[in-house]
Amino acid sequence: MGLFMNIPERLVFDSDDLYRLQYQDYYQAILVLLERSCKININTVCKHLGKNRSAIRKDRPTFFTLIADIEIANQYQINESPNKKLKEVQASAKKARVDAKSYKEKYKHILAGYLELRFHIKELSENLLEITEERNEYRQLNSELKAQLVETRSKVTRIGKR
Numbered sequence: 001m002g003l004f005m006n007i008p009e010r011l012v013f014d015s016d017d018l019y020r021l022q023y024q025d026y027y028q029a030i031l032v033l034l035e036r037s038c039k040i041n042i043n044t045v046c047k048h049l050g051k052n053r054s055a056i057r058k059d060r061p062t063f064f065t066l067i068a069d070i071e072i073a074n075q076y077q078i079n080e081s082p083n084k085k086l087k088e089v090q091a092s093a094k095k096a097r098v099d100a101k102s103y104k105e106k107y108k109h110i111l112a113g114y115l116e117l118r119f120h121i122k123e124l125s126e127n128l129l130e131i132t133e134e135r136n137e138y139r140q141l142n143s144e145l146k147a148q149l150v151e152t153r154s155k156v157t158r159i160g161k162r
């Protein structure tokens with residue numbers, strides 16, 4: 001790797017130094033594209049060099065190693081680039097938004113149930129108050145009737161023996 005000092009440590013090409021020297025313009029293009037965080041494929045490497053995409057022929061054995069190295073650089077960029085970290089952060093933010101929306105829906109559902117129960121409790125309290133008032137009225141009436149009965153019994157006299 002002495003010929004290309006700015007190759008990242010974790011980027012390991014299949015090619016040897018002699019091969020990279022022979023196609024150094026392509027490898028320099030790969031490194032520039034890596035630095036710019038551009039998509040790396042045969043087309044972008046060729047465009048960066050101002051060449052036609054057909055400059056790298058998949059059917060020629062001399063380019064097999066270069067094509068493999070372009071794919072290695074592409075995978076490296078996907079796995080190691082700041083874009084991956086950005087995508088991970090975006091994915092976790094999206095998950096957090098989905099979770100927040102889910103929890104918001106659950107909160108609304110629970111709140112609706114709570115309000116329904118509060119309304120039901122209010123109705124039951126009103127019914128209990130009415131029943132209590134009726135019971136008190138009946139007790140009062142019962143007390144009055146007992147008093148009248150006692151008063152009536154005291155006035156009743158027996159007329160004869162039985």
